[in-house]
Amino acid sequence: MLKKIESKDLLYNLELDDINIDRTQKYTPEYNSIYEKINLALDIDKPGYNLYLVDDFSKEKLNSIINFINQKLEKKNKPKDICYVVLEEERYPYSIYLENGKGKILKEKLKDIQTKYDECIYDFYNKSSNKEKEIILESMEKRRSEIVNELIKESKKEGFEIKTGVSGFVFMPIKDGNSLSESEYEDLNEEDKEEILEKVSKLKEKAESSLEVLADMEREGLEKLKDIMKTYLEMEMKGLKEEYRMEFEDNIQALDFLNSVCRNIEKELIESYTSSYEEDKEPIVKVIYKCKVNVIVDNTLNKSPLVIFEENPSVNNLVGSIEYENKSGVYYTDASLIKAGSLLKANEGCLIVRANSLFTNGSAYFYLKKALINDKIDFDYNKGYLELLSLGGLKPEPINTKLKVIVIGDYETYNLLYNYDEDFKKIFKLKSEYNKVVNIDSKSKEQICKNIYDICENKDLKNINEEAVKEVCKYLSRKAENKNKFYFDNYEIDRLLIQADSKARIEDRDIITKEDIQFVAYEKEEIEKEVMEGYEKERIFLDVKGDKVGQVNGLSVIDLGYASFGRPIRITCCCYKGNGDIIDIQKESNLSGNIHNKAISTLKGYINSIIGKYDTLPVDFHLSFEQIYGTVDGDSASVAEAIAMLSALSNIPVRQSIAVTGSINQFGQVQPIGGVNEKIEGFYEVCRYKKDIKDKGILIPKSNKENLVLNKEVEEAIKNGEFSIYTMETLEDAVKILLGEKNLKFNELIVEIEKELKKYNKKSKKCRKIKL
Secondary structure, three states, X not given: OOEEOOHHHHOOOOOOOOOOOOOOOOOOHHHHHHHHHHHHHHHOOOOOEOEEEEOOOOHHHHHHHHHHHHHHHOOOOOOOEEEEEEOOOOOOOEEEEEOOOHHHHHHHHHHHHHHHHHHHHHHHHHOOOOHHHHHHHHHHHHHHHHHHHHXXXXXXXXXXXXXXXXXXXXXXXEEOOEEOOHHHHHHOOHHHHHHHHHHHHHHHHHHHHHXXXXXXXXXXXXXXXXXXXXXXXXXXXXXXXXXXXXXXXXXXXXXXXXXXXXXXXXXXXXXXXXXXXXXXXXXXXXXXXXXXXXXXXXXXXXXXOOEXXXXXXXXXXXXXXXXXXXEOOEEEOOHHHEEEOHHHHOOOOEEEEEHHHHHOOOOHHHHHHHHHHHOEEOHXXXXXXXXXXXXXXXXXXXXEOOOEEEEEEOXXXXXXXXXXXXXHHHHEOEEEEOOOEEEOOHHHHHHHHXXXXXXXXXXXXXXXXXXXXXXXXXXXXXXXXXXXXEEOOHHHHHHHHHHHHHHHHHOOOOEEOHHXXXXXXXXXXXXHHHHHHHHHOOOOOOOOOOEEOOEEEEEEEEEOOOOEEEEEEEEEEEEXXXXXXXXXXXXXXXXEOXXXXXXXXXXXXXXXXHOOOOOOOOEEEEEEEOOOOOOEOOOOOHHHHHHHHHHHHHOOOEEOOEEEOOEEOOOXXXXXXXXXXXXXXXXXXXXXHOOOOOOEEEEEEHHHHHHOOOOHHHHHHHHOOOEEEEEEOEHHHHHHHHEOOOOOOHHHHHHHHHHHHHHHOOOOOOOOOOOO
């Protein structure tokens, strides 16, 4: 049924008197469905229940999600510290989990143990405070002196001087109180030489016997000293051992580590003891300080598990890294150079990443999958060029993890991953999708208004009055393409308010007004101005008054991505004798999209259903979108095309003062279309540029009525009766207002078509049967 929309039904009217704004809310209420899925992900203690969130990314939404998860995690226990420790093999550090804050304590206790051992060993070697040790050392020294003196005495008696060599004692013959030189020895007769050699042989036997006694004595003495050293270390370390055992009585791993550290140090120090500190100093330091603790995740200051947003999810940032140091041209690493990534820092909590960032970081997604599938972090990815240059790389033990991961991305990415990556559906078993379009009710109005006021306050913007708030709401309804809904997007609200605030500041005003919002919301792009100037200068042909046969003012939308605006199009049709075909000039020129091709086929079905249902039409229809040089797609012009065809066939002119948009099915029903506001405003703008607004109008599908959220100028023109909007349900409604005299009946149109068809088929004796 054809109907003109009353101005009261067109004006956007939003009441804010029925709302009560709660400014204390810390998360975004319109995210409730997403919060439910996040709750589910956090509550399910099974692998694979991570969440893919289909949504646009914004800092405000991210902060809302983080705040919500933090509230949930506050109820959990404090997160544990994670350490890598080295006990025996430096290349093979292993991990230890400790209670919150105990990682640092473990590292400090190890340092205390090492320092204490260092001091004790130094004292044991260099101080005489241990009487039992000193008695043994004095006894050994005394016995050593006795053995050596006895050997010296025996040597002198035989006429030899003793000197120490690398392999033991060297006996030098003496003559006239001086050692015999080599030349003097050669000058001796054979008898004297033999005598010297015989004495040397006996002295060597004596020396060997003495050395054996000396070695046995020293071996026995060292064993006694080692026993004393063991007792000494046990006594000296007793207090410190009791301290750490009390500290870590509830952590078997940490306790075993420190016990093993002490046991290994004592064992190796005692085994390598020689009583000479200078000789033993280097191995002592190596033994004592070989063990290490690297607290790679320190949660001392964290009362609950963390929520981490990883802005740059590279492999290093996600998994962690093993760093290298250059020492004299050789790359070196140890356990202290292992760094944790976000997956470990967020352990027991939640990690959030953006899909776009994840998939632009090389193999990051592969290692994220690996970590989630195995519930472990493995540093094997770090093996590379630097390890080839190093003397020996590390092989850290993989670390067990337990966390939830949320990936924020678009639906296309989710669809690709779900259908083409078998692992994805196993590790992201939950999906949530944010619907930005919400119904207008008291709750949604409260949420919108709260966000508006919060943005003004948090970003230090000017105060905003109620009329301006309503204008923001109107803009959001326009974005939703429904006057009964809001497009809930803080990014858009933020952009709108900041630019409106800038205008208010430039004009030195204290309040953001309705006009400021309108200025930003409906600002025209330069390309739109150029297009409209084309209509004004008649470079683009469009009649807005009079009647024309086969010529209809259709409506289209130019979408630039960042902006869109309506552009009226002249749609024309010519009829020639033929076989009932529709020749779409756009399609013939390869300028037609698939949806438009479908619309043409649908149109052919409809035309044949009302004209010559069982006979071939004796005419062809030539349809064209005039002055359109790009690809045409969509079906929203099919009503206009049908009117152009019926006008051309019946020779009844079309009113040019009314533009039309709508999609038609094979039964003549008019279906809704998109971009209705831009299309209406586009035609209005053309009329305004042509300075001919009065008595102009638009014909739209009835089902698009609730989509009408028009700008101020169009609303004013409708209110003043200068511009009109009509709705239609069927093509018959369009015929009434567009073709010939006002309220032309459809059967009257068919009669005229019948007359025209006879001209194309004069020889036929059979009259076409036409459906009325």
